[in-house]
Amino acid sequence: MMDRRVRILDKTFEQTFSPEEIRKRVEEAAVAVSRDLRGKDPVFVCILNGSFVFAADLLRSLDFPARVSFVKMASYCGTASTGRVDELIGLSEELGGKTVVIVEDIIDTGLTMQRMLRLLAGYHPAEVHIAALFLKPGNLKVDLLVDYPLFCIPNDFIVGYGLDYEGYGRNLPGIYTLTNE
Numbered sequence: 001m002m003d004r005r006v007r008i009l010d011k012t013f014e015q016t017f018s019p020e021e022i023r024k025r026v027e028e029a030a031v032a033v034s035r036d037l038r039g040k041d042p043v044f045v046c047i048l049n050g051s052f053v054f055a056a057d058l059l060r061s062l063d064f065p066a067r068v069s070f071v072k073m074a075s076y077c078g079t080a081s082t083g084r085v086d087e088l089i090g091l092s093e094e095l096g097g098k099t100v101v102i103v104e105d106i107i108d109t110g111l112t113m114q115r116m117l118r119l120l121a122g123y124h125p126a127e128v129h130i131a132a133l134f135l136k137p138g139n140l141k142v143d144l145l146v147d148y149p150l151f152c153i154p155n156d157f158i159v160g161y162g163l164d165y166e167g168y169g170r171n172l173p174g175i176y177t178l179t180n181e
Contacts, residue, residue, distance in 0.1 A: 006176055008168045013159055013176035017151065022133075022161055022175065025150040026054065029131060030061030032148060033101065037129070038064055042099040045091065047116065048072040050105030053162035053170070054133045058103060069093035071116070095123035105162050106134040108155075110142040134158065134175075 004015045046055040048070050059066055071091050100120060107113055113130065120128055131148035139155045159165045160172030169176070 005179075006169070006172065008159060008165050011165060012179045013165075013169070014179050015160075015174045016153075016156075016158070016177045017161075017175035019161075019173040022150075022173075023057070026057045027061050029148045029150055030058055030063075033058070033129075033131065034063045036147075037099060037101070040099040042066065042101050042129075043093055043095060044068045044101045044103055045093070045095075045116075045120070046070050046103040047105070047112070049170070050162045050164065051103050051133070054105055055103045058131065067093070071119075091119070091123065095120065095125045097124065097126050099127050099129070100125040101129045101131055104130065104132045106136070106158070107132045107144065107146060107149075108136050108139050110140045110144050113144055114142045133161070134163075 006013050006015075044055065044059060044066055046052065046068060049072065055068065059068060069091055100123075102113070102116055102120070104113060104116075107130075113132075117128065129147040130144070131150075132146050133150050135146055135149040135152050136155050137152055157165070157178040158175050159169030159178075160175045162170050163175070164170045165178075
């Protein structure tokens, strides 16, 4: 069992969501996605690096075969969003006329997702849905429809379950919030 508090580099984090809470929400989201998209043969486009754990668990929990592709985008430096989105690795999947589900670890300002939606529009998908492990509604700078938000959280910095601080913490099974220490 992991400690409720962890130290990563120069920061202390305290557990806010246990692995069991996360697993329950992922399974609930998979039921909703399975219900809503059954028969549509969706392509899941996962944004790396942070979504890899969430994407793996979500995809394994679906009750239909699914295709997956990856794109790598970045907008964070340390503990804050830079406000700039850099596309690092592009899509290679054919998306024309397809149902697409973007799988994202966290939507903070919404700028990465806005850029992703613009990028996907050029591929002419039939429809696009968003599944986000975490959504910070109070921090959004753009209007977004997030079809499957698993957790709505305040503007806290979190790590674990794929999310990192300076590259560390992705392997934590729970979610930990930065403390004020």
